[in-house]
Each structure stands twice: as structure tokens, then as C-alpha cells.
Amino acid sequence: MIDSVYIAWRYLVFNKARSATLVACVSLIAVLPFTLDVLLNESERQLLSRAETTPLLVGAKGSALDLVMNSLYLDDQVPELVSMQVNDEVSESGLANPIPLYVRFHARGFPIVGTTLDYFDFRGLQVREGRSLALLGECVLGSAVAESLGLKPGDRLLSSPETVFDLAGIYPLNMNVVGVLEPSHSADDVAVFVDVKTAWVIEGLVHGHQDLLKVRDPTLIMERNDQNVTATAKLTQYTEIDEQNIGSFHFHGEPQAYPLTAVIALPADAKSATILRGRYVSAEKTTQIVEPNEVIDGLLRNIFRVKSIIDSVIVVVGLAALLALVLVFALSLRLRQRELNTVFRLGCSRYTIVRLLGAEIAIILIISAALVAAVAGVVSHYDEQLVRLFLVN
Amino acid sequence: MAGTAIGDANHNRGCTVRHGLRRVLAAALLLFMACSAVAADKLVVFTVNHPLAYFAQRIGGDEVDVHFPAPEGIDPAFWMPDVSEIIAYQQADLVLLNGARYAKWVDKVSLPQLKLVNTSTAFQDQYLRGDAGTTHSHGPVGEHSHGGVAFTTWLDFSQAAQQAKAIAEALARKRPELAAEFQRRFALLESDLLALDSEMQSIGQRARGKPLLASHPVYQYLQRRYDLNLRSLMWEPDVVPGRSSWQGLQVLLREHPAQRMLWEAEPVSETAQRLTSLGISTVIFSPCANVPDDGDFLTVMRRNLEALSSILGPDG
Known part of the structure; x- marks a missing residue:
């Protein structure tokens, strides 16, 4: 043989x-x-594990799949935006706790997730190195991002412009890396986490600059009258947030009108979830509520x-x-x-x-x-x- | 032999002392652990000003551990906590906010949204918009101004009672088993605040129409609720106003001939004397945003009302 x-x-x-x-x-x-x-x-x-742990998602009417893929798996396809008012409505309903999400911008190819600290508790994300977010302009990196970019607490990470042709657009924000997360074996590993307000800074809605009422340089002022001061393009906005200039950062308008991509709703119980879902049935509503599990099942x-x-x-x-x-x-x-x-x-x-x-x-x-x-x-x-x-x- | 006996005795005494010390240390350790356990059971509440801390302490009693870490002598509305203080706020069970854009630092830090309680939500549609100031424009967002909302909401004592109610509800949501006790203590606090409201209403009636001045624009809600004929300056108690400020006051007095001026704190004597020479008496009406040197929110407010009442006289 x-x-x-x-x-x-x-x-x-x-x-x-x-x-x-x-x-x-x-x-x-x-x-x-x-x-x-x-x-x-x-x-x-x-897909299911993340969808199953996310009870409800509120976003703009449109593709439910885009909404879920962007919110849960940080997909590049950005759904239609909703306002922070949607977050407040969920909170005021008393039926669920909201967690806002603004997943729109990128930093060196990785998605920037604008949210609140509640997201970390909700997903069980632990800081491995450094600390969690505390001040405007700070970011915490997912483990894969830190490894891939070789970044650690104390380093800086620049946000990327939305398009390369956005020459007249907002300045990128040089974010301060303050922490790195433990690996979670999920999409969170490839995310750059910032406070939702920092995401608005990246968009230019919250910004800091010299006090226009106090500037002495005439080349910074295009027009000045009793009611209005118009600055020239020479007025530079701060592209880094530090202890010296953080006081100058301010909101324009009401924060309730600021954009989000979605709101995670955490209902107290099944009854609350059903009642909350019922509130979004109306055809006149510009927002929708989806159960990620159902969308992912489909x-x-x-x-x-x-x-x-x-x-x-x-x-x-x-x-x-x-x-x-x-x-x-x-x-x-x-x-x-x-x-x-x-x-x-x-x-x-x-x-x-x-x-x-x-x-x-x-x-x-x-x-x-x-x-x-x-x-x-x-x-x-x-x-x-x-x-x-x-x-x- | 004798030396050995003495040595043994000393050794025994040493052992006894060591045993005693160990027992004391063990007892202290147990006490510390017990205290820690009790403290661990307490709700940790952080606030952005003293009135909210006072309300939370009155309602929460021994069941809450209230913290307001702003240093003394600083206006909490314009304070900026450092990172360690922000982290302490993050780790609290509840963070009580005043609302009305009070404590601008809250917009510049990361706090867990689900722990935040805006105590003035019930009357947010009644916020007083301050002077919008000069608008300006730059960049893609267009024209805007940084004019603010009046934020010393608690000087309208009926609003203060509503803020206290929001605190009682928030505490009850966190500790439903203590809801009845929180409600009972809130009722006591509410009656104190409504008594202040009632007393201030009568002072307001006595002062009705009489021109009053305020050193700083912090009394907007007091003015609205109690119908005071009040005009505000931008004077600081610890700074002697400059010539232009005095000239501005003279101009203002022509159309608003006030004889009384409300101050957040005692003005420097030079300012007080010059005001007296103009026939203006000063009255301290502290908003009590930070921890007072003596007493608490209620005693400071009672003192404020007494001072205002006495300066107005029995018939205003």
C-alpha cells in the first residue's frame, strides 16, 4: 500500500x-x-448584534437603510439631516432617552462620530488610554484608528474637508486626541469620537474668533454701523481650541436648530417604544422612526x-x-x-x-x-x- | 533574670499597644468603609450655581451629596471649570443646569446629556431676551449677534419655586422610593420661596412707579415679576466708575430720576459717597449666585428683601 x-x-x-x-x-x-x-x-x-442592541432610531424620512447603515455602521452615505429639536422631542416625550448622532465628517479617512458621552455608556465603550471627552475640540479614537494612524493621547488629528473643491469653505479643525478606546470589535473601532458640539465646530456652526466689536485692525472690518459689523475674509477663525481661545467659541442661533444625522432612542419599556413609534406614523411628519433590527432583517x-x-x-x-x-x-x-x-x-x-x-x-x-x-x-x-x-x- | 523580666514586661506592653492600635485602625477602617458605603448610596448632584445647590440640598437632605465646585468670589455664570472639575461633573448622578444660557461653560464641555436637568424648562418660553447688541457677519453663516438671554431666573421667586420643583422631580426619578420624602421637603421649600414671592410682591407694590437703578443688568426677572421701574447700568462694585460712566448716569437721571440703586455687593466707599452726594442711596440685593459668606440662599434673599423694604420706607 x-x-x-x-x-x-x-x-x-x-x-x-x-x-x-x-x-x-x-x-x-x-x-x-x-x-x-x-x-x-x-x-x-x-449586523444583527449592533441592530439588536439599538432599539430605535429617529432620522429624516427617506432611506431607512441609509439611516441605519450610517448610524450603526458609520457608513459614508449620509442620510438627510434632522435638527437637534428631534433629540429634544424624544427627551421631552418622557418615553425614551435620546442619544444624538452626527456622522458626517471624516478625519484622515475615518468617520467622525459627533455624539454625547451617553453613547459610550450605551455601547459599553471603555477608554484604554488617556481619558474621555471633556472640552470642545477634543477627540477619542477607536482602537483601530489609533493603531492605523499611530496616534496616542496628546497628539493632534486634523478633520478633512468634505470635498477637495471646498476652497472657500470652513477651516479644518485640529482636534486634540485625549483618549483611545478599548477594542470593541465593532464599527466603533474605526471611528473618531467627538462631542456633537465639536462636530458643529467642524461644520463652522460653532466657532471662535476675535471679538469684532473690539478689533482695532481696520482691514478686518468691511462695514460697521450701529447695528451690524461685517468682517472681511481676513478675519481668521480659530482652527484649534485651547484654554486661551475656548471662551471665544460661540453658537450662532439656537442649538435646537443644529443638524444631526440621527437620534438613538432608548425607550424605558416595550410600551413606551410602541407609543413613541406611533407618534411618527403621521404622513405630515418629516422624520421617521425605525427599528434597526427590522431594517437589518430585511x-x-x-x-x-x-x-x-x-x-x-x-x-x-x-x-x-x-x-x-x-x-x-x-x-x-x-x-x-x-x-x-x-x-x-x-x-x-x-x-x-x-x-x-x-x-x-x-x-x-x-x-x-x-x-x-x-x-x-x-x-x-x-x-x-x-x-x-x-x-x- | 530581672532584666529579662523587665524586657518581657516591655515586650508584653508593646504587644498590647500594638494590638490596641490595630483595633483602632481596624475600627477606623470599618468606619471609613461604612461611611463610603453610605456615601456611595447617596445621589451625587452637581449644580452650576448656589441657588440650585441650596434647593437640591433642601429637597434631597441626607440622601444627596450636593456639589457646587466654583471657587468663592467668582461669578458662576462666567466661570470655566478645569478638566478635573469637568470629569467630576461627568461622574455625577445628576447635573442641575439653570437654563436660560446660564453658565456658558456648559456649551464648551462634554457632559452626559442623560444626566443633565434643565431646571427652567417649565418657563423657557418666558425667558427674557437681553439686548441683542450689535450684530456682525463673517463667513458662511451670515449675520448674527451674541446678545444673550437674561439668566438670573431665580430672582423671580415663583420661577425659583418651579426650578425647585424640577429638581424634586429629577431626584424622584432617580430615587423613586424616596419620592414622597422629596415631595414633602419640596413643599416646605416651596412655601419658603412663595413667602419670599409674596413679600417681594408687596415691596413691589410699595415701589411701583418709583424709579430705581441697578448697578448691573442681573435683575430682569425681579423687575418683570414685581413690576419694578428699574434701569440697569454696567458698574462693578469693586471698580470706581470712570468719568464717562458718571456722565452717563447724569444723563440717565434726567429721564429716570432714581434715588435708590441696587448693587450685587457692597460698592467701594468712593462710589457710594459720590452716589450719596447725588441723592442716591445704595441697597445690596445679592443674586447669591455663588455661596454666600454667611447664611444660605434663603437668608441672603430675606436680607435682600429687608434691605430693599427698609430703603423704600413704610409707604415706599
């Missing part, structure tokens, strides 16, 4: 290209459905519908590949007819020849199985990151 295996192995080694092709074919047929299954299960777990149903199609395709492709394999073996048998005749003439029985061929097939299957196991191991180990890289984000 060992002789047969040895001869089969030598044969496979001698015909490296053919053997490698066969191993690749078998491995691919086996690995495709497996990895797809692992990745889809992980994506389902990730998304997953579509994903699994696609998966079943892919499964069918894989079965068909697999069958075709198997037939091709059979053909390859049949053809190789024909090509090896002279070699097999020689073996037969040397005194080997037909059974021995069958054993030799069987050993070849077994070796190919074993190598393929090992390869599949290795790939499966890698995919299973990195499924979380792979899903976040390819599916969630």
Missing part, C-alpha cells in the same frame, strides 16, 4: 502543473461555499436570497468542475495508457493499477482538504475583520 502511495506521490510531483491544477480545482469547489457561509454568518452576527433577507442564488451557482459550477475533473482523469488515463501497459507488463495486477490511481486521487483530495482547512482557519480567524472590510463598510 505504501509503495502505491509512494509511486502515486512521485507521479504527482513529476506532473506538478497537472497536480496543482487538480488540487486548485478541488480546493476551490470546497472552499467557496464554506467561506461564503462563514462570512455571511459573521456579517449576520455583526437587508439580511436580501443577502440570503442572493446567497441561495450563489449557492445554486456554486452547485452547478461544482458539478461542472467535478465532471471536468472526471474528464481530466479519463484523459490522463488515456494519455498514460502506454505507461499503465508497461506497469501491467512488469507484473502488476489490474488491482494494483487501480490502487495506484486511487492513491493519486486520495493524495489530491487530502492536499485539497488540507488547503481548504488552512483557508477555512484563516477565514474563520479573520472573519470579523473581513466582514467589516468587505461587507459592513
Whole structure:
């Protein structure tokens, strides 16, 4: 038996290209459905776990999926904006506690999440290094952001302009990194957290500058009368917030009118949740309330519908590949007819020849199985990151 | 032998002392732990001014641990806490805000929204908008002004009672099992505040129409509620006003011939003497935004009312 295996192995080694092709074919047929299954299960777990822990989401009417993907998975697609008034309405209803979200801006490719400290408690995020947010202009980094950008507390991080063509727009904010979070194995790892007011500073709604009523430089003033002072473009707004200039930062207008992308509503109980949902049923409302679980369920149903199609395709492709394999073996048998005749003439029985061929097939299957196991191991180990890289984000 | 006996005796005494010390230390440790446990059970409440701290303490009693960390002698409306103080605010169970854009530092720090209680929400539609000041424009947001909202809301004692009610409700939400006790204590505080309101109403009636001056624009709610004919200057008690300020006062006196001027604190003697020479007597009416040197919010307000009442005389 060992002789047969040895001869089969030598044969496979001698015909490296053919053997490698066969191993690749078998491995691919086996690995495709497996990895797809692992990745889809992980994506389902990730999507659902975050959706299940987020009871209700209030946002502008429009795509519920965009709203959920932006709010829960920090997707780049920004939903229609709502005002801080929506946050206050949820609070004043007495039915739920609100957590505002403003996920619109980026810093070096990572989403900036403008929220309140309640978000950290709600998601169970712990500060690993440094401290949590305290002052305007500070940010706390998700673990992956800190690792990727090599930043630590005490460093600075510049917000990115919304578009490269925004030359006349607002200045980027040089944020002070004050903390790094423990890994949470969720989208929060790739986020830059700021207070929602700091997000408004990035937008230019809250800003600091010299007191226009006190400036002496005439080139800073375009027009001055009893009621109004108009500054020239020379008036620079502060792009960093520190102890010296924090006092000059101010809101324009009522904060209730300031924008948000969504509000997470945490109802006291199921009854409160139902009553709150009922308040957003009216067609006249410009806002909607969604249960992220339902939205993600719908998304997953579509994903699994696609998966079943892919499964069918894989079965068909697999069958075709198997037939091709059979053909390859049949053809190789024909090509090896002279070699097999020689073996037969040397005194080997037909059974021995069958054993030799069987050993070849077994070796190919074993190598393929090992390869599949290795790939499966890698995919299973990195499924979380792979899903976040390819599916969630 | 004798030396050994003495040594043993000393050793025994030393052991006894050490045992005693250990017992005392153990007892102290237990006491400390017990106190910590009691303190841990207490609701930790941080406030942005003294009136709210006073209300919270009156309503919460021993069940709350009230903190107002602004240093003495500073106006809490314009105070800016440092990072360690902000973190202390963040770790509180409740943070009581005055509302009406009081304590501007709140807009510049991160506080957990779910712990914040705006005590003046009930009457926020009645906030008094201050002089909007000069508007200005720059950048994409267009014309705007930084004129503020009058924020010494508690000087209208009926509003103060509403703020106290908001505190009682917030405490009851945090400790529902103590709601009845909080309500009972609130009722006592409310009656004190409404008594002040009633007394101030009668003072207001006596002062009706009579021109009054205020050194600083902090009495807007007092003026509205009690119908005072009050005009405000921008004078500081510890700064002698300059020539232009005195000239401005002379101009104002022509159309508003006031003989009494309300001050947040005792003005420097030079200012007081010059006012006296103009026939204007000074009366201290402290808003009591920070912890007073003696007494508490209620005693300071009673003192304010007595001072105002006495300067008005029996028939105003």
C-alpha cells in the first residue's frame, strides 16, 4: 500500500502543473461555499448584534437603510439631516432617552462620530488610554484608528474637508486626541469620537474668533454701523481650541436648530417604544422612526436570497468542475495508457493499477482538504475583520 | 533574670499597644468603609450655581451629596471649570443646569446629556431676551449677534419655586422610593420661596412707579415679576466708575430720576459717597449666585428683601 502511495506521490510531483491544477480545482469547489457561509454568518452576527442592541432610531424620512447603515455602521452615505429639536422631542416625550448622532465628517479617512458621552455608556465603550471627552475640540479614537494612524493621547488629528473643491469653505479643525478606546470589535473601532458640539465646530456652526466689536485692525472690518459689523475674509477663525481661545467659541442661533444625522432612542419599556413609534406614523411628519433590527432583517433577507442564488451557482459550477475533473482523469488515463501497459507488463495486477490511481486521487483530495482547512482557519480567524472590510463598510 | 523580666514586661506592653492600635485602625477602617458605603448610596448632584445647590440640598437632605465646585468670589455664570472639575461633573448622578444660557461653560464641555436637568424648562418660553447688541457677519453663516438671554431666573421667586420643583422631580426619578420624602421637603421649600414671592410682591407694590437703578443688568426677572421701574447700568462694585460712566448716569437721571440703586455687593466707599452726594442711596440685593459668606440662599434673599423694604420706607 505504501509503495502505491509512494509511486502515486512521485507521479504527482513529476506532473506538478497537472497536480496543482487538480488540487486548485478541488480546493476551490470546497472552499467557496464554506467561506461564503462563514462570512455571511459573521456579517449576520455583526449586523444583527449592533441592530439588536439599538432599539430605535429617529432620522429624516427617506432611506431607512441609509439611516441605519450610517448610524450603526458609520457608513459614508449620509442620510438627510434632522435638527437637534428631534433629540429634544424624544427627551421631552418622557418615553425614551435620546442619544444624538452626527456622522458626517471624516478625519484622515475615518468617520467622525459627533455624539454625547451617553453613547459610550450605551455601547459599553471603555477608554484604554488617556481619558474621555471633556472640552470642545477634543477627540477619542477607536482602537483601530489609533493603531492605523499611530496616534496616542496628546497628539493632534486634523478633520478633512468634505470635498477637495471646498476652497472657500470652513477651516479644518485640529482636534486634540485625549483618549483611545478599548477594542470593541465593532464599527466603533474605526471611528473618531467627538462631542456633537465639536462636530458643529467642524461644520463652522460653532466657532471662535476675535471679538469684532473690539478689533482695532481696520482691514478686518468691511462695514460697521450701529447695528451690524461685517468682517472681511481676513478675519481668521480659530482652527484649534485651547484654554486661551475656548471662551471665544460661540453658537450662532439656537442649538435646537443644529443638524444631526440621527437620534438613538432608548425607550424605558416595550410600551413606551410602541407609543413613541406611533407618534411618527403621521404622513405630515418629516422624520421617521425605525427599528434597526427590522431594517437589518430585511437587508439580511436580501443577502440570503442572493446567497441561495450563489449557492445554486456554486452547485452547478461544482458539478461542472467535478465532471471536468472526471474528464481530466479519463484523459490522463488515456494519455498514460502506454505507461499503465508497461506497469501491467512488469507484473502488476489490474488491482494494483487501480490502487495506484486511487492513491493519486486520495493524495489530491487530502492536499485539497488540507488547503481548504488552512483557508477555512484563516477565514474563520479573520472573519470579523473581513466582514467589516468587505461587507459592513 | 530581672532584666529579662523587665524586657518581657516591655515586650508584653508593646504587644498590647500594638494590638490596641490595630483595633483602632481596624475600627477606623470599618468606619471609613461604612461611611463610603453610605456615601456611595447617596445621589451625587452637581449644580452650576448656589441657588440650585441650596434647593437640591433642601429637597434631597441626607440622601444627596450636593456639589457646587466654583471657587468663592467668582461669578458662576462666567466661570470655566478645569478638566478635573469637568470629569467630576461627568461622574455625577445628576447635573442641575439653570437654563436660560446660564453658565456658558456648559456649551464648551462634554457632559452626559442623560444626566443633565434643565431646571427652567417649565418657563423657557418666558425667558427674557437681553439686548441683542450689535450684530456682525463673517463667513458662511451670515449675520448674527451674541446678545444673550437674561439668566438670573431665580430672582423671580415663583420661577425659583418651579426650578425647585424640577429638581424634586429629577431626584424622584432617580430615587423613586424616596419620592414622597422629596415631595414633602419640596413643599416646605416651596412655601419658603412663595413667602419670599409674596413679600417681594408687596415691596413691589410699595415701589411701583418709583424709579430705581441697578448697578448691573442681573435683575430682569425681579423687575418683570414685581413690576419694578428699574434701569440697569454696567458698574462693578469693586471698580470706581470712570468719568464717562458718571456722565452717563447724569444723563440717565434726567429721564429716570432714581434715588435708590441696587448693587450685587457692597460698592467701594468712593462710589457710594459720590452716589450719596447725588441723592442716591445704595441697597445690596445679592443674586447669591455663588455661596454666600454667611447664611444660605434663603437668608441672603430675606436680607435682600429687608434691605430693599427698609430703603423704600413704610409707604415706599
